[in-house]
Amino acid sequence: MSSTTLSPQQLGALLDILVHHETYSEVKTFKHPEAIENYGYPFDTCTKKRKGGESRRSLSPLLQLLFTRLVLPIPALRDLPSEFWAVKFRSIMKRFGEADLSDSYDKGTLGSRKRLASAASVIHESVTRGLLSGVPNRKLPDLYGTYDLHTAEDLSRAWDDVIQHLVYGNLLDELFDHLTQTPNLEDHSPAVNAAVDYAIIYVATFLHHLFVLSAEGPYLLKLIDNVHSLIPYTVIGQTLRLGNAGTMINAMIRLFLAKVSVGAISNWLGLTQNASDGMNLMQRIISLVLEWDAGDFRKAVDNIRRRKEGPSEAHLDTIDEYLQASRQEHEATRELSQSDSMSIIITILETRDKGSTKSLTDTQHTQCLEYYSAQLAIRDREKITQALCRETPDLTTTIIREGVSVFEPMIRAIHKNVDIRKHINSVESFLSDLIKTSKPKKREDGKAQNGTVPPSVEDYVALLNRNRQLAYDYLHEFAKGCPELRTMWLEWAKNSLQFFRQPPENSSSPKVQSRCSFGTKEMDKSLQTLFDELPKDEQSSVKAAIDAHAKYLSTLEDMSWARVQRIIDGVDNQEKETSGNMTGPGVYITRWHCLLDETIVTPNTPRGPPRKGKDVKGVKALGKTEAIAKSESWDSKAISEQEEQTHPDAPDVSIVVDALAPQFKNLVADISRKGLPLK
Structure with a gap:
């Protein structure tokens, strides 16, 4: 037994270190085809049993935990046959692994795939930590109290209060009922109103980092713009006018998925087998956008x-x-x-x-x-x-067809009771607004070079505020017009939130236990056991690294609160033509940058040590630079460097990872495989 007992803060920091490392390690393995082969359920061709009747361990346990607990039970997705995941989806993932796509090391820059994969990883790790430790079970607060919409402290408190009621109270039922009556979500309570404002600031910060602070931002925006211009919104709207849902669905499938080529006709007639069918409209859009891109x-x-x-x-x-x-x-x-x-x-x-x-x-x-x-x-x-x-067989078209097939009953109900054309127009309007917002703005205050400045976080807050009602209108019409579907989605949401509950102390019911998170107490106990098993001479250095990381997380949290307040003040004063904030809140944003900063990149001189991602974060790849007009770009490197000056340096926690990461992976694998079906 160790003489050192880790405090709750130290255990929380230890969990953060291990989840952060394991999540991104799993994401990176998908560069290889073996990753999907060793994923386990549901991508196994058969789920193998181990002693005791349990399924075998996954080599991507955190991804499996998230996928099996929250994604697979989604209405309609849960109706897909097992071969959809084990054969078709697995095969297309294997194709990408076998493609041997380029590495950031070779390219000398942080490409779009690297940035998006690392961003998805930090969001995933935030959710997974909740699945492992749960949301603290405290006394339910009063949602109808007073919340000052102009202070970061009250917005944060409102968010925490709403999360408490969602996980342990009846707020989810109340929100679904509320949206049935009115499209004004914020009217439910002062806490929900403040929590929405808080969430918008965080989403706006993510968009700002993606499109402004990232050197790849203008390039990603160009890709979105190209796809946006190719989608036939008018034809889609005309197709949706068809009154019969079945006819409408078939017409839409023909529009996007039908292939008319010599290969398709000869295969249909039986003259050939597996001849190239050509491409349908969806694939032509994909290939055209990528071909335009490759042309640069x-x-x-x-x-x-x-x-x-x-x-x-x-x-x-x-x-x-x-x-x-x-x-x-x-x-x-x-x-x-x-x-x-x-x-x-x-x-x-x-x-x-x-x-x-x-x-x-x-x-x-x-x-x-x-x-x-x-x-x-x-x-x-x-x-x-x-x-x-x-590729032959065409797995992309098959996957889309099967996906549409299981969602068809849902589509029929929505088509019958909701004017989908209006909401397709809303999607088109939002994307146009996003593209416009993400372009440089003209300013006449003399502060901007060439009379333009990049968008600020406040600009994205304004974008989301302008368009939030579009989402509310759809949710209201859906909740009001499709009661059976509303009940179905409510049930899924409630079951999903139960995974974030901490297990009741005195409950012995396996069903109750399986529907809860692993729990803070259980996770703390397991982490303490892993720490205790370390050699005595190694424990002190591991503990020192954990302490440094706990202090680092506390600093990031304080900084995040301060940035929320600056954004609130900036939104309140936006009419005064201020330049706006180039930084926003979120500990996850800093962890995202840590992943990018740690990336190893080839030296830019013939001989010398490899560079780090932080050295090239503002560098655009040749071709992307030429594809984007100077009038539509900005010096993202200078903005990013200025933003990073306010960040504390992350401590070196490699000793913790080296000492405990393998044991933690086995722990999570055991948690993840509990309750998986056996074949």
Whole structure:
């Protein structure tokens, strides 16, 4: 037994460290096809039993915990046959793993996939911590008390009060009933009104980080704009005019999923088997957007090849040859580059011809890095298009068809009782507003370079406030017009929230226990046991790292509150033409940046140590820079650097991860597999 008992704050910090590490570790494994093979239920072709009748452990236990507890029970999704997940969805995920998509290390920048995957990871870890430890069970507060909408403290208190009532009270039933009567959600109570304002500030902060602080923001916005311009909203609206729901659904499926090609006709006639069917409208939209995108990178490649003082044809041809190499060779080259402190370009060239780099100047080396990055971007888009649009059998179309099939009864009920056309127009309107809001703004106060400034967090708060009623109107019409569906979704939501409850102290019912989180007390006990099992000489250093992390989390929480207050003040004073805040609240935002900062990136010089993600966070990949007009962009690097100056440095907790991460993974795997069905 250890002489050191960790405090609740230390145990909370320890859980945060381990969940943060494990979540992103699992996300990263999906670069390989083996990840989906070892996921376990529901992607097993058969769920294998272990001793005691339990299913085998997943190698992605946190992802499995979230998926099986909250996603699989979603109405309609729960009706999908087991082969949908175990065969079709698993196969398309395996295709992406086999595609060997590029790594941030090789590209020398933090790409869109890296940023989005790390963002999804920190959101996922926040939810998963709730599934593991639960929401504290306190006395239910009064939702009809006084909340000052102009103070961060009251908005935060309102959010906590609403969460308490959602998990342990009857607030969910009340909200569903309230939306049946009126489309004004905030009218329910002062606490709900304040909690909505609080949530909007956090969502606005996320959008601001995604589209403004991220160097990839203008590029992501361009992709959204391209897709938005290709969606046939008018044709969709006309199709929705059809009174018969079955006819409408069939017409919509034909519009997006029907294929008319020689291969499709010959397959249908039985003259061929598995001939290429061509692409339907949905796949054409995907392929067109990715092809337009790849076109910008091809221009960048051609520009480098045409430079008189650029790299030789032999150097560029060697890079092109390496692009076609196997995954094993790519991984070996990457490891050699890191271990020998050479750039990825020097490593590629020297592994094929030791003397080929002698004539390579520093400028040519930089151009080779840009050339390689652009070629990787082209290859990625071709691989994604191949996996989604050109592979046989066409799993993308099959998955969409089966998804529509299980949702068809729901679609029929909504089509009968809700004017869907109005809400499709609302989606179109919101996306247009989002694109417009995310463009630079003209200012005449003399503070902005070239008369423009990037959008602020307050601009995104205003965007969400302008459009919140669109969501309320749909929820009201849905709740009022579709009582059976309302009951179905209410039941799912209530069952989901039960997973965030802490188990009753005196309950011995297996059903009650299985519907609750693992619980703070149980999790604290398990973490303490893991800590106790460490060697005595290792416990003190692990504890020191935990203490540093607990202090770090406390600092981030205080900083988040202060930023909420600044946003509130900025929204209140928005009419005064202030420049607005470039930073927003959220501990998860800082943890997101930590993941990006820790990313290893190839050196930008021929020889030298690898760089970190924080060194290239404001750097756009060649091709993306040329694709975006200067009038539609801004210096995200300068904004990001200014924003990060206010962040405390995260402590090094690698000793905690090294000591306890494997044991924690086994603990979560045991929790996750409880209650899984056996076949």
